[in-house]
Amino acid sequence: MPSTDPDPASALAPNVSSGWGTRLAKRTAGSDGFLTGILALANAHGVINFSGGFPAPELFPTETLGAIVDDLLSTDAAVALQYAPSDGIASTREAIADYLQSAEGQRPATGELMITSGGIDAVTLIAKSMLDPGDVVAVEEPTYLGAVSGFLSFEPVLHGVPMDEHGLDVDALAALIERGIVPKMLYTIPEYQNPSGLTLNAVRRTALVELCRAHRILIIEDVAYRELGFYDEKLPSLWSSAPDVVLQIGTFSKTFFPGVRLGWAAGPAEIVAQLVVAKQNSDQCSGALGQRLVEQFLRGGHLPAQLERERALYRGRGEAMAAALERHLPRPATWTVPRGGFFSWVRVPGVDTVDLAVAARAVDVAFVPGSPFFARSAQHDYLRLSFSRAQLPEIDEGIARLGRAIDHARRSAPASQETTA
Incomplete structure (x- = not known):
């Protein structure tokens, strides 16, 4: 029997109530519920x-x-x-600074590090602190929908900068700048x-930093998956x-x-200081209990073994996903084979994946359609x-059903749609 749990296709649009939508702020126009739909499937x-x-819940370090x-x-x-300071408990900031020094070979100076309530909190604080209406923000195309x-x-x-198998196309960003944007x-x-599961290569990292430094473009480097590489390879972070x-x-x-x-933001002190002010006017502070949990976990030396368990488990699942895609997906579908993280990015020419999500959900398979990951020209x-x-x-079974x-x-599909590249 098909599950009655919420699905990402049906949860995309918010419920329409009796007229209150006309009272919403103009900036909410066009907002969707993709994240709501994804999180609804968590359990x-x-x-x-x-x-x-x-x-994977089995990796949670419960003991x-x-x-x-x-x-x-x-x-x-x-x-x-208790409540915590808006920039984070001092001892927790010290523990995270020690962690960054060990992991990155670079330590934030005084005033260059704050605690956030995860990555999306950091994005919101940055946007609130730095953006006026009409300012230009460049993002990878595709990118994290949050x-x-x-x-x-x-x-x-928003301007999307294309990617290829080597990550962000720095030449495309340079061309955008040359056009005056x-x-x-x-x-x-x-x-x-x-x-996408893709990784920015070493040559492009250097070129990206040089380009952005020359034009005073702040790079927001999201390292959510950095420590989850499957193999013994690690490039220097942009921040280090x-x-x-x-930032x-x-x-x-x-x-x-x-x-x-819980997360962090590390970068130029004057920017971090403004993020702290913005946090005072949003959630005021990240939870103190979570901060002390992270701090004690780091101080106790538990993270390296935790990361090893995670890398091994996700490597096995990533390799199984790649093999299942090769075995079961009909051509001309294509996909990425990541070397770390959580995701593979699939293209199915001629198929609208929102419609496909509904069909897949009918056989108890859930995935996220790709269109909300595009900033400008949804595909x-x-x-x-x-x-x-x-x-x-x-x-294997889920990919076979897919x-x-x-x-x-x-x-x-109509013949004209089926041949769309």
Whole structure:
């Protein structure tokens, strides 16, 4: 029997009530519910779930957390259960600075680091602090849909910069600048990008920093998946190479657990200071208990072993996804084979993947259609698959079902649509 849990296709549009929509702010026009639909599937049952970037629950460090919570409640309740400073508890900021120094070879100076409530909080604080209506923001095309919606709330002009197998096309960004369109900022996910799974190569990293420094473009570097590479390869982060022109935003949602809703922003002190002011006027502070949990987890030396477990599990699932796609997806479908992170990005020429999501959901498979990941020119024949939470047998079966749904959609498509490139 098909599951009755919510699906990403039916949850895309908000409910229309009796006239209150006319009272909404103008900037909400065109807003959709894609993120709502994805999160609604977080605990869905009876579905092979390739939708959200959900960490595998079996990796949550529950035993270690139990001991840490017991200790905090008995020895540190006055701090762990209290409000926190808007820039974060000082000892937690020190622990994260130590972590960055170990992981990146670069340590934020005083005033260059703050605690955020995850990556999307950082995006919102940046947009609130830096964007006036009409300002230009460059983003990868495609890019994280939460960043697109977070920026658009403050009415900038978004320009998508294309990607290829080597990541962001820096020459395309340079061409945009040569046409007189100079972004105030550029948002990029250099490693195992959401949604494409692609990684920015070393040559382009250097070129990107040089280009943005020359034109005073702030690079927003989102490192949500940086520590989740499958193999022993790691390129220098943009922030470690150029802390003067890069604001790095990170999250512990993927590597610790998402319920803690905790991350960081590290970059130029005058920007971080304004983000702190913006946070005072949004959620005021990130939760103190979560901060102290992360701090104690880092101080206890638990993260390296945690990352090893995560990399091994996600590598196995990523490789299983690649094999299943090769086995079951009908050509001319194409897809990326990531070397880390959670996602594979699939193109199915001639098929509208919003319609395909409905058909797949009828056979208890969920994925995210690709159109909301595009900032300007939405393309409707892409979809994102997340393998992070799916068990190995589910991956093969789910992709087999998806392949059959694609076959049916292509046979049903008008001939003119079927040949669309």
